[in-house]
Amino acid sequence: MPALALSISPDLQAKALEIHRRLCGHYHCPLKYFHTIDPLSELVSSLLSHRTLNRDSGMAFRALRERFADWEAMRDAPVAEVQEAISACTWPEQKAPRIQQVLREVTARGNGVMSLEFLRDWPVAEARAWLESLPGVGPKTSAAVLSFSNLRGRALPVDSHHHRVAARLGLIPATMAVGPSHRVLEAQLPEEWDAQQVYDNHQVLMRHGKDTCTWRAPRCGACILLDLCPHGQARLGMAGSQGLAEQASDQPV
Incomplete structure (x- = not known):
């Protein structure tokens, strides 16, 4: 069942949209999607990327592609071979059996067919709920599968950079974890936005x-969002920054 819609204050949404507008001007939206792969491949890629540098998870993903003929072959291979292939990423001894477990679960749910193409026709909320019922798949991975793959779904991933910027700007409480922040930050975006605009929002906040x-x-003095950022103003000792920081920490969503 899809989660109930959040009530976002008009002031908070207006701030989120102004941040998006400025950053999109700086980074020249719309932005090109950084790759085009099928959703099952994106699922594998996202699981490899957990707590791993993009460079290292990319190396691990390419190694899997080179070693195994397809994802079915990787699913059925000895776990030691998979672990060796993904040694460039963090915790390969945990990720290898987990990814194989996920692929076996996808196969079982598909009555022997290992594919996520069926999600193309599903509402985003239902597709994310289905993905997050897989072992080890959380909000970031489900959003990445839908947004970054050739499904091009309207889903907002939130990585550590995106989360840090949002917290410092007061879009989310400073104590909110990455997982719950997905729902809050996505609710701040207009419902009429398409997948490209939602993708751009993640990309510009992440790049910033x-x-x-x-x-x-952080280079607060050079930031085009400084007048909107209680954290940056507090760091620079700007007048009234303490009150702004307190307001941000108590900001309703």
Whole structure:
């Protein structure tokens, strides 16, 4: 059953849209999708990427492609072979059996057919719920499968960069974990937005987190969102920043 819709304050949504507008101007939206692969391949790729640098998970994904003829062959291979192939990513000893388990579950639910193409015709909320019922699949992975694959679904992934920027800007409470933040941040976006606009929103916030709003030593003085950011204003000692920071921590969603 789809989750009940969240009530987002008009002021918070207006702030989210202004942030999107500025960042899209800076990064020149609409942005090109960074790859085009089928949803099952995106599921494998996303599971490899957990707590792993993109460079390393990409190496692991390519190694699987080179070693095994297809995902069926990888599913049925000795787990030690899969673990060796994905050694570039973190925790290969955990990810290898988990990915094989997920692929076996997809096959079982598909009555022997291992495919996620059927999700193309499903409402996004139902597709995400189905994906998140698989072992080890959470909101970020379900959104990635729908958005990043050639399904091009209207789903908002939230990675660590996106989450950090949103928290510092006061779009979500500072104490909110990444998982629950997916629903809150997606609810801030207009219902009429299409998949490209939702994808752009993730990409520009993520890129801003990599380029400017970095974990260590964020470049607040050069930030085009500084006037909207209680965290940045507090770091720079701007007048009234303490009150803004307190308001952000108590911001209703």
